[in-house]
């Protein structure tokens with residue numbers, strides 16, 4: 143198994159040389175190199191923030207409690223998996239301590255990893271995983287499946303109401319292509335595989351998978367399935383759910399095979415229970431995924447709308463006529479302004495000047511991308527462009543679209559730099575119908591502003607629409623504020639609570655693609671109702687009677 147880059151313990155990955163994120167600025171580069179002067183000034187003015195050095199505590203000083211696994215349990219785990227696949231060393235445990243939410247990073251940066259798993263276990267097959275779950279049930283050990291470790295909702299928190307010892311079940315040994323069925327456009331893979339490895343394997347056959355979330359470099363296919371992820375091209379290729387033809391779920395009560403390609407009417411679809419189960423029902427140990435030919439043509443371009451409302455109306459119109467591009471991303475005025483300032487360079491300056499000259503103000507940037515056969519791309523582009531233009535859109539050309547594509551994995555690297563300079567940086571997301579989107583947008587921004595405005599501090603809330611559907615779209619909010627160094631965790635918890643209440647009240651979903659995790663579970667009942675929660679509990683207690691499978695997430699207390 144080839145070594146893959148690791149996420150860092152206190153942030154995102156170390157930027158590999160030559161990675162596009164280098165242009166956005168990696169953490170070693172520091173604030174001055176990561177952000178152009180105009181962007182630093184803009185943030186200071188908007189936020190009431192003075193840049194300062196707030197580096198994380200050195201890794202050797204991070205606090206970790208001794209493993210709580212009793213000796214007989216460790217011996218049983220070792221007898222099952224072999225010594226090299228049961229790890230209790232400091233680094234293995236630190237690397238699986240939680241995910242990559244702002245709260246996770248705050249804790250790790252402050253030197254706290256007391257919530258790290260007691261051990262890391264690495265099964266190699268479905269059978270080994272099932273045996274491991276049975277063993278952990280007997281020994282009363284909590285099991286938290288660990289894919290790429292990129293959860294942003296506390297999905298790896300490992301919290302157990304009974305405070306039992308916990309292991310992180312790392313899936314990296316199950317990370318290969320097992321079968322490629324070209325006539326059926328289907329690939330069978332291990333859940334520990336990451337996107338880049340899958341694309342490399344498929345590319346040799348002229349195929350692609352096409353699921354590209356911003357966490358693509360590190361997240362795993364099993365993690366995508368467990369959280370119902372959505373990638374940047376989901377409007378075209380579909381959500382991850384749409385791409386799963388079937389999967390294998392190892393549970394403490396046995397192994398389930400769900401999904402019957404190409405389609406089946408044999409009762410309710412059990413695949414839907416496994417997708418989004420977040421490790422609470424067992425471990426996804428194999429995935430059968432839909433693949434497609436590599437697109438012969440890709441075309442990305444930028445457009446500008448005078449206002450957010452005009453951009454929304456244009457996209458709604460595209461959706462109604464089934465003309466939405468494969469990638470669609472409309473930024474509001476705040477995000478457009480910040481992105482143009484952050485990208486710096488002559489291109490952004492020329493663009494701003496051109497928009498002003500056409501009395502477009504700063505506008506709202508729309509990035510669209512089409513992929514597929516040349517004739518079809520051409521026809522779709524032509525029809526969609528005519529509609530965008532008729533709704534007041536100004537075409538900015540391919541360089542804007544290509545620039546977004548080049549830098550699209552860079553933001554998490556920049557986040558590390560901003561955290562080092564005294565900022566709070568976090569994102570949240572939802573989805574709503576076209577009718578409800580404007581209300582949800584206003585309500586969330588208002589809630590965040592009210593919660594985070596205090597003592598000279600003001601937040602910057604930047605929003606974009608992405609993942610379009612015939613019935614609505616997803617909204618993604620990025621929030622920056624001067625960090626409250628006294629109560630940084632409370633500062634974000636208050637804001638998140640206010641935003642979540644607001645988006646639910648306005649008709650948004652609790653989560654469109656980040657999942658429930660530990661952070662959203664107090665609100666799950668509001669989304670699916672008390673009976674819905676009882677149904678999920680009943681399924682869990684049948685598959686996981688001892689409640690060892692990731693008990694800290696999804697289901698409310």
Ligand SMILES: Cc1cc2nc3c(=O)[nH]c(=O)nc-3n(C[C@H](O)[C@H](O)[C@H](O)COP(=O)(O)OP(=O)(O)OC[C@H]3O[C@@H](n4cnc5c(N)ncnc54)[C@H](O)[C@@H]3O)c2cc1C
Nearest residue numbers: 289290291292293297355356357362364365371372421426
């Ligand atoms: C910077 C950044 C950008 C992101 N961008 C996106 C985005 O564009 N789109 C998006 O959808 N998400 C995004 N995310 C969220 C995250 O990447 C996704 O939720 C992803 O699906 C998690 O995959 P993972 O392999 O890292 O899973 P992990 O974080 O390891 O686990 C996530 C949850 O799934 C469970 N789990 C993992 N593997 C399995 C398995 N094999 N069987 C059962 N349960 C399992 C875990 O126990 C946990 O509850 C982003 C996160 C970050 C930090």
